[in-house]
Structures are given as structure tokens and as C-alpha cells.
């Protein structure tokens with residue numbers, strides 16, 4: 001599979017892909033697939049160092065190149081440090097996968113606190129915005145860059161609203177969708193494509209952090225396809241949006257949600 005655009009190579013055959021939240025779940029599956037497709041991969045994590053290093057070891061064991069980089073993306077200074085390390089250690093950035101995201105325990109709307117909203121938005125919105133900003137600074141032809149692609153990991157929650165579970169989380173993904181539309185238009189003539197995937201119910205740890213580890217088993221059978229999705233299925237979508245096969249696609253959303 002081809003990379004993010006002519007000249008957008010920075011170490012591997014397909015260039016450098018930085019994945020926020022690459023230690024587990026969708027991010028880890030994306031890192032493994034990206035490496036198989038020839039990317040050099042930056043794997044950001046915040047606390048799961050061993051899991052991030054295990055993804056790096058898998059990639060290196062298969063002959064690829066990857067680096068685990070600790071950074072809490074809710075901290076703007078850490079985001080700058082993350083991109084600086086990526087520049088120094090991996091080379092010219094060609095793809096950002098804005099994947100890191102959190103949710104909190106399932107709750108009704110009237111029980112959602114101000115502090116909780118701040119925590120969710122600090123990672124899912126402000127963090128993703130700051131990462132996209134750093135990517136644009138490096139990729140935009142306006143700043144001497146070679147172009148590239150940004151893939152935002154939104155959620156089907158942005159259009160479903162997550163009633164009774166986490167409307168704060170759903171709204172944070174709504175903000176990501178709006179950023180995808182606006183930024184895609186702002187940088188379309190500067191060699192950067194900006195798209196998003198909206199996963200549905202995917203088998204990862206995130207449901208445990210919402211207080212229901214068995215959520216995929218509960219909801220999966222009720223979906224049109226009769227099952228939840230896998231992190232690998234979302235990774236395939238992300239890699240396509242990042243690739244030259246999607247060269248005329250920007251400001252678009254792929255529903256990877258089993259028909260939900």
C-alpha cells in the first residue's frame with residue numbers, strides 16, 4: 001500500500017505515521033498494520049509503557065521500525081514534546097492518526113460533573129486539536145512541508161449521542177467531526193487530507209473503563225451485522241484513509257459500525 005503522498009517519506013517505504021494511543025486497542029492494531037504496510041511508526045501512550053513496548057517489539061521482530069513515545073496528549077507541552085521526539089527519532093511526519101480517547105463510567109446526563117467534562121474534553125478534543133495543529137505545522141506545503149494525511153478516530157457516538165451512557169464522550173466526538181470538516185477545507189490546497197472513521201462497538205478495553213467490560217457481548221448481537229467489530233477491522237479503514245488510494249478523499253467519514 002502506498003503512503004500519504006509524493007515525497008512524504010520519512011524513514012520507511014510509506015513514511016512516518018504517528019499514532020496517539022498506540023499502546024492498546026485500535027491504536028495498537030493500527031500500528032501493527034501500518035508497519036506491515038511499510039510505515040515507520042510512532043506509538044504514543046500515556047501510562048501503558050509495557051504494552052507500548054510490546055507493540056514495538058512485535059513490529060521490530062517482523063523487521064519494521066517503531067518507537068514508543070510517552071506523552072499525555074491532554075497536556076499541550078507534552079504534545080509539542082511528542083512531535084519533537086517524532087521529528088528527531090523517526091523523521092518527516094506523513095500521517096497522524098488522532099486515536100487516543102477516553103470515556104468515563106456510564107452515567108445519566110444529570111450525574112455528569114464539570115470536572116468529568118473537562119477530563120474527557122481535555123483528551124478527546126483539546127488533545128486531538130493540539131496534535132492536528134502540530135501535524136499541520138509539519139505537513140503543510142505552506143510551511144515548506146511535503147503534505148500528508150490526518151485520520152481522526154471519531155465514533156458512531158457522535159451521531160447516536162450515547163444516551164444513558166456518556167453524552168459527554170459523544171459530544172467530544174461531535175467536536176472531532178466538526179474539526180475534521182473545517183480543517184479538511186482549510187488545508188486541502190496545502191497537500192493535507194483530513195478524514196475520520198466512526199467506529200461502532202469494537203472489542204477493546206475502553207468498555208471496561210465505562211464500567212461494562214461485557215458491553216460488546218451485550219450489544220453486538222443486536223446490531224445489523226449481529227456482532228461487534230475488531231480493532232483490526234478499524235485499522236484497515238484507517239490505513240486506507242491514510243493511503244494514496246484515498247488521494248481524492250478529504251473531509252469524509254467512514255462508518256465502521258456494522259450497519260448501526
Ligand code: NAP
Nearest residue numbers: 021023024025026046047048072073100101155202204206
Ligand atoms: P482503549 O483500548 O481504551 O485504548 C486507549 C488508548 O488511548 C491507549 O493506548 C491509551 O494509552 C491512550 N490514551 C488514553 N488517554 C491518553 C492520553 N491522555 N494521552 C495519550 N494517550 C492516551 O481504546 P480504544 O477502544 O482502542 O479507542 C481508541 C479510539 O477509538 C478512541 O478515540 C475511542 O474513543 C475510539 N472509539 C472506540 C470504540 C470502541 O468501541 N472501542 C468505538 C468508537 C470509537 P495507555 O495505554 O497508556 O493508557
